[in-house]
Amino acid sequence: MSEVQDKPQVRPIPAPAVTIESKPFWDAASEGRFLIKRCNGCGEAHWYPRALCPYCFSDDTVWEDSPGEGVIYSYSVMHRSPTGPYAIGYVTLNEGPAVLTNFVGCDLSTLSIGQKVKVQFQATEGGPPVPVFAPV
């Protein structure tokens, strides 16, 4: 017996590797919250989250809730894939850092550089959800 799927196919994403350094991020993601890191030494926000500031190497970095809003910096649509077309690229967050991500929730042919997007979370195969971005 088979069912006809009328929803667009969602590309499966493997579970991310959760480390001691990244666990607070994934715990927040499981609650639907998007966290970035900010440095108390130089004031810069950074992505991906890490213990040492990539700008000044201070270890005085703190987690910060982000609305997860930004614009598409670049993107690429993969048309040939066993799981169907998908798009990846960089989002420049309003806080400044760039995030490599998947784009979802739209006709991929309508993506454009500079387009406003917002984070959402997509389930993974046996791990915490990962941030993906959709046009607003």
Ligand SMILES: [Zn+2]
């Ligand atoms: Zn810094």
